[in-house]
Amino acid sequence: MSSLSKQxxxxxDMALAPEGHLKIDWVKQHxxxxxxxxxxxxxxxxxxxxxxxxxLHLEAKTAYLAKVVQAGGAEVTITGSNPLSTQDDVxxxxxxxxxxxxxxxxxxxxxxxxLNIKALESKPDLIIDDGGDFxxxxxxxxxxxxxxxxGGAEETTTGIIRLxxxxxxxxxxxxxxAVNDAYCKHLFDNRYGTGQSAxxxxxxxxxxxxxxxxxxxxxxxxxxxxxxxxxxGLGANVIVTEVDAIKAVEAHMDGFHVMPIVEAAKLGDxxxxxxxxxxxxxxEHFDVMKDGAILCNAGHFDVEVNKPELSERSVSQxxxxxxxxxxxxxxxxxxxxxxxxRLVNLGAADGHPAEIMDMTFALQALSLKYVNDxxxxxxxxxxxxxxxxxxxxxxxxxxxxxxxxxxxxxxQVAYLDSWDLNA
Numbered sequence: 001m002s003s004l005s006k007q008x009x010x011x012x013d014m015a016l017a018p019e020g021h022l023k024i025d026w027v028k029q030h031x032x033x034x035x036x037x038x039x040x041x042x043x044x045x046x047x048x049x050x051x052x053x054x055x056l057h058l059e060a061k062t063a064y065l066a067k068v069v070q071a072g073g074a075e076v077t078i079t080g081s082n083p084l085s086t087q088d089d090v091x092x093x094x095x096x097x098x099x100x101x102x103x104x105x106x107x108x109x110x111x112x113x114x115l116n117i118k119a120l121e122s123k124p125d126l127i128i129d130d131g132g133d134f135x136x137x138x139x140x141x142x143x144x145x146x147x148x149x150x151g152g153a154e155e156t157t158t159g160i161i162r163l164x165x166x167x168x169x170x171x172x173x174x175x176x177x178a179v180n181d182a183y184c185k186h187l188f189d190n191r192y193g194t195g196q197s198a199x200x201x202x203x204x205x206x207x208x209x210x211x212x213x214x215x216x217x218x219x220x221x222x223x224x225x226x227x228x229x230x231x232x233g234l235g236a237n238v239i240v241t242e243v244d245a246i247k248a249v250e251a252h253m254d255g256f257h258v259m260p261i262v263e264a265a266k267l268g269d270x271x272x273x274x275x276x277x278x279x280x281x282x283x284e285h286f287d288v289m290k291d292g293a294i295l296c297n298a299g300h301f302d303v304e305v306n307k308p309e310l311s312e313r314s315v316s317q318x319x320x321x322x323x324x325x326x327x328x329x330x331x332x333x334x335x336x337x338x339x340x341x342r343l344v345n346l347g348a349a350d351g352h353p354a355e356i357m358d359m360t361f362a363l364q365a366l367s368l369k370y371v372n373d374x375x376x377x378x379x380x381x382x383x384x385x386x387x388x389x390x391x392x393x394x395x396x397x398x399x400x401x402x403x404x405x406x407x408x409x410x411x412q413v414a415y416l417d418s419w420d421l422n423a
Contacts, residue, residue, distance in 0.1 A: 005100045010115065012088040012104045020093030023060035024067070030354035031061070032400035033362040033393060034068055041072030046369045048073030051148070053124035055116060055133050056155060057085040057346045058103050061354055063094050065128075065361040069368065070099060074126075079103045079119035081130035083112050084323075084339055084347035113137075120145045126368055127152035129176070131300050132162035139171060151175040151371035151378065153364050157190075157221070158276045158300040163382050175378040177367040179360070182385035184393045186222045189360040193352030195226025197345035198272060198298040199234065205323045205338055205348040206294060211235030216268035218261060219275035219299070220247040227272050227298060228256055239264045261285060271295045272344075273304035282306035286313055289335060296338035298345055305341045323348040362393045 006014070028035065041047075052069050056062040058080035070076045078094065080086035080103040091101045102118040104111075116133060125148050127134050132154065138146040151174050154160055160180055166172040179185055203210065215236040217228045224240065228251070231238050240251035241261040252258045265271075265285040269292075273280050276299045283306065297304045311317065314327040325337045339347030351357070366389045371378065398405065408416070 005098050009095045009101045011091040014092045016089035017092035017096045020089035024063050027060045027354040031358035033358045033396040038068045038071050045073040050125040051075045051122050052126045053119050054078040054128040055081045056130045059087045061357040063090045077119050077122050079115050123148045130155045132159035149174045150375040153177040153179045153367040177383050182390045184359045190222035191226035193356035194223040195230040197352045199230050201344040201349035213269040214267050215270045216264045218273040220251045223274040273297045274299050278303045279306040283309040291333040294336045296344040302341040
């Protein structure tokens, strides 16, 4: 154990470390792509002498990403990106492994922000961000902590929206790679990862039947597609609500009912928000919901369900089961909110499967190396993940599961490169 990391860290209980090590060891066995990148990093030391600060959902898979970055020579500091997804045993294990940790499960909002700031006080050279939390703090409140930053990588749709807003206003101060927009992120992590893990959180928390129920999926981006697909597979009747006409047509052609949310609100047994936007379920929807309807969020921040309006309509509120808050309305109906409206797949479960996060975190690790190698030439902007890195992660994944694919013949390459199809 690094005595410095133990001395500097803020965690709940170091005695929990043995269980955390077991969790990290388990996911390591199921992350072959990241293991391969770790071997490369150990040889090449791309981050030697650099400081890297990370904010992500701090559970075992994230912990292993931090260890891979550390294996590349970095001095790593990490914090959690969501109060309910931080696992205290994993935090303690990372401290024993020489990583500085500022995180604990369910801190107050003030403490949560203070822990994020602590993770930036090392004045990092590189960052891995989630939801733009680090970028927002650095640009709005603590610009003094960005003096060494060469760039970083962003995990989520929400974060990229915030970063592009900074860039559009001419306020962005360093390059950020949009990991979420890579094919191996949104096609697999957002769709298959969110689809499985959101329902894992819902089922684990409620212990209720899904088959035969009506599920309302609010938003049909890649995450919404995954949630709807898995709901259908569980036997639910699925309704999709959208503001985007193209996505609505897609949901219709995928076999789902499409309607405005004020109509869907009357029918739903389960409501899952996956928009990344604010107050997509609100007062007028609560007013017409069934008694016993269950609400949860698989988007990003806890703003998709309008909790203030839900509270205003309630005469009582109580916790009826871990991660289930009951709101009794004035007319006697009861609505149930899971995981405080935060990410249900992380607040009430363990997040995406290890094999899915293997690809996403491989992209994070390679993107961090890319931005470090090229930050001067990239310039100050939101940069896409180079296709070569995306394809490399997919190729490593195929090799790890024993699958081979074809390659183009020289004749086929020439045909595709030519404008004259008769040549």
